[in-house]
Amino acid sequence: MSLLALGFRHQGLVYRGHNPRWQHAPESGAGAVRCGGRWNPPGLSALCTSQRFETAWLEAQQGFPFKTQPLTLCTYRVDCGPMLDLCDPAIRQQVHPDPEDWLHEAWLEKALLGQPVIAWGIANRLIAMGFFGIRVPSQAQGATQRDINMVFWRWTKRAPSMVRVIDDEHRLHRRVEA
Structure with missing residues (x-):
């Protein structure tokens, strides 16, 4: 069976904690395009989210586990696919031996040393196959089996690739008054 046949459509909510400087967007x-990440080399856009807000917190605080930094925690409504579930061991085995x-x-260490990053190669291959994103275990410090991320490479404001922030009161675009 081809990997694309194993794809699924994710419908529901996901969460993302990000630097407050990005609350306007x-x-x-x-930021992912400029700096890259675990699942996207620099130049490739990605929206990294989590299935639980606790996981979004862990992901956003990486590097500062005991010194909490400010963050904006957002909820997103999702109707997006095809996605590939890299939490499934059988699918992981098909993706990379x-x-x-x-x-x-x-x-990050490999990228800084100019070495190939396996996850970037996997991402590029899955995107070329038509996947919009992946479901993958969190690698954040303190993560457990319950901590799952959803990484989107293609998203819009409408299905079949919808990933939209929930901001009914337009708080993210308001100017903060001193």
């Missing part, structure tokens, strides 16, 4: 992915190589990959 919570759906942009611009040794999942442990990329699940716990020191991607």
Whole structure:
């Protein structure tokens, strides 16, 4: 069976904690384009979200587990697919022969040293196959099996690729008054 046949459509809510400087553009992915991430090389947009708000908190506080930094926590409504579930061991095995190589990959260190990042190759391959994103275990410090991320490479404000921030009161675009 082809990987694309194993794709699924995710419908529901996801969460993202991000630097407050991006509160004006919570759906942009611009920071990911500029800096890259575990699942996107620089130049490739990505919106990294979590299935639980607790996981979004862990992800946003990486590097500062005992010194909490300010963040904006947002909820997104999702109707997007096809997605691939990399939490499934059988699917992981089809994606790359040794999942442990990329699940716990020191991607940032490798990127800084100019070495190939396995997860970036996987992402590029899945995007070329037509996937809009993946479901993947969180690698944040303190993460458990309950901590799952949804990484979107293609998203819009409408289905079949909808990932929209919920901001009914337009709080994210307001100017803060001193």
